[in-house]
Amino acid sequence: MDSSGEALRTSQEDSNRILVLGNSEINGSDNSICTSKYTILNFFPKAIREQFRRVGNVYFLFIGFVMLIGTYTTAWESAASPFTTLGPLAFVISVSLVQEASADVARHRNDKKTNTHPCILLKCAEDLDKSDKKRVRDESVFNGKDIEISLDIHQRSEDESNLPLPKAYTTSVSIDVKNEKTKTVKLAFERVQRKDIYAGDIVLMKSRDMVPADIILLATSNQGGSAYIETSSIDGETNLKLRSSPQIPNDELNLLQQTETLEQAAKRLAGLTLLGYPSGVNAAENPLNNYRETEVEREESYRRISSKSSTFKGMFASSKRSMAYGGSINRKKSKDVDTETYVASLLSEPPNPNVNNYTGKLTLPPGKDGDPSITIPLNNDNILLRGAVLRNTEWAIGVACFTGDDTKLVLNSFTTPSKFSNLDKLMNKTVYVIFFVMIVLISLMAIGAVVTNSNRFDEFWYFGLNKNTTQVWPYLPDLPPPEWETTTDNFIQQFLLFLTLLSSFVPLSLYVTVEIVTFWMMYFINTDKDIYHPKTDTPALARSTIVTDLGRVSYIFSDKTGTLTRNVMRFKRCSVDGLAFGAPIEKKSPKATQEKEEEKSKEGDGNISSEAFHPLKQLLVGTVSIPSLET
Template sequence: MMEEVWQKVVVGDIIKMENNQFVAADLLLLSTSEPNSLCYIETAELDGETNLKVRQALPETAEIDNDIVKFSEFDGEIICEAPNNRLPKFEGKLNWQGQTYSLDNDKILLRGCVLRNTQWCYGLVVFSGHESKLMMNCGKTVFKRTNIDRLMNDLIIGIFIFLLSMCLICTIACGIWESQIAGDKFQIYLPWESYIPGTILGTKDGSVTEGATTLSLLTFFSYIIVLNTVVPISLYVSVEIIRMGNSLLINWDSKMYYEAKDDPAKARTTALNEELGQIEYIFSDKTGTLTQNIMEFRKASINGKSYGDYLDASGTALEITESDDSVFIGDSDLEPRTSTPVSKLYILVT
């Protein structure tokens, strides 16, 4: 038994996991510390469910228990389906000691699960790395951007294209000026650099046209430096400062303060504040996600006494609370029944 990082786990390895540890690969459960070779896992990383699920090892492999020597001699062969992204399904068989055992999803621990309420368990790696079901279900990561971010990106790209166009026009104008108008004559007062062809310094041979072309190309980068202020880089900083101020206003908003639990609003990110309230789609998986499942007590008969809604002479239901002294049913000569048991029963059922 040796300790190893999860990246080096390969198919065929037998690994030991302890309580509250993540499963590093798709495993065939061999034995656990719990009775009947049961183990409990949390699959919140796979399907979002926080309730614990039960997995059980084969009774034949469960007899190995925690014996390292027997695990080192384990020579079982697994024949199963090819790697796929179907989380709730697994088909295969285990050939071991001349016997064949059927395998299903109840005997498999998938990568991404967390071992819970189980001291330890052993598993045989079936799929690892990119062949595990978790990785097969992974798609491309989508970076969330707000509408303002998209608009600013488009504006910056447009401004940068405008900057390049301005620099290109100025470069062409510089080449025309230096070669055809008066640039060449100005060398008497401001000679070209020594590395430019056609300079009056005589350091490099060439025509005036070649020198003007070289000079204009070098001037292109100078124009980019001179006109770089056209691109509003500070715009991003200004927007982030505004977002931070908006998040502070959300944190300080007294109307979003829940006094019962002393819980104020908390802006955990400044990247999506401007998208608040702009709901485009609502997805609901089942009843109860957007509604409340509430049970309300109606009627009950306890020890021969009937409890429920009392009606007045007009047939309207009377609301009974603990503050009421007594309640009479029907005629006034009937025994009064206090409302305390009814209120307690209502609280219990609700």
């Protein structure tokens, strides 16, 4: 963290991440986030340290200790009681600590609200029932009922290894096979808190839901497995962005025009992940993957085989890929028979803050024995970033890739800074100047005191100064001799004495006044009805450390239309094939008064006939609009 506290969050992970779909990486990072600055244990040390970033607080603390030592020791004298300085200083710091605590409590509440927001995970029902802690099913999905499916048990002998089996990634995994090589698995949709999502979990999102983590899209309710997201909380853009699922081979899905129900998608994913095969092996570890040949090697192998035997060529002319690729695999698998059941895995780039790029690889289990696993490259079009909102999509399912502090949104955020207002900076500079002037005056006064006491020592008997300790008081000879001081204070003692005397050069009341004024400014801003948004029930939130800077704003820079203004597109006039639609546009005089301009603005499109624009309405609406599935 830099000195200002505004440091980008970084990830400790620098290598590619390998995830098996359906396997929760509980030992990894959870999905909780923390934007607060303090905890119960470190609040006082850190918050008090922040208070002494103000030079005035350091100054008065030093003066208080000088007064304390001068009052209760004989090292030097103090011109005032230490409590006249330390008392008001303690009050000022206490008020600031209360403001810091209240602001951080609000951060903790927001973090708790975010981390405990309900989310839905696709889990094996057996895991939920056998868990030691209470785990609940989400009643909004299938009324909390489980989904029962049948899956093949992939146990094959060497003689059976050449026989193709039904694909595990078809639309409906329920297979009516009348043999003993099937098993029944129940799936459940579990309701969990957002913080309990881990990398590898299968997450279900509904329309208008915020994406809880960085998620690789696997299935949606839309055609082709696409989804729309709104990323206004990430990049400020309100237009919808299209994201797509990886192009998973799915013959039956194509027959259904690439649409599927939530139940079909859950069944399909179960056949690919640990949800259906808890003892499955990472598909990336398939030994036949090492025998995969490139397209060039396949072509060369085919040409080499074709040139040696015309009979061979005629026999396999219709399946060049099968000869050059599948044949090579079949020669290998006769020695290394694979009896494992493979499940999908994800090879992902390490966590990084780049929100515009993503690279990864999804490895699916082979469609049949003797085939290598299916590898699908992933890019930025396949990932949903945390903070985005699912739109125009009834539901979407994906696998959590990055969670919590590893998400791109969090890695792009700054650690909560300790902001220092311009007023505090100005007061610090002023204190430096005043302190410099005070030091000069105190030095001159201390030098003058030392010189005067040295030159006129004998004349200052009324100060109790006398080198003859037996001499009685002048003019009072009947009284016994007093305890005369035979020496005077040196320069340092005189300096510290005058320092306590002139300590009010820096007004402590200034800091007290600033704290009180800041408190009431925050109160008035938070309760101002003119800056209250009733639709979202959102009042203005004043920041205690920078609220005093509002009066020092001179310029406002806005990045684009829509930040401080409204982007409203109004039809004025158009011409189609020589036919004009809309009222004529009047030329505005540069000397027109503001009242006249406002009057024209209020009139709006009143002169435009809706009937006149009707011929183009359906054409334009059908061209630029996207049908919304949201209610």
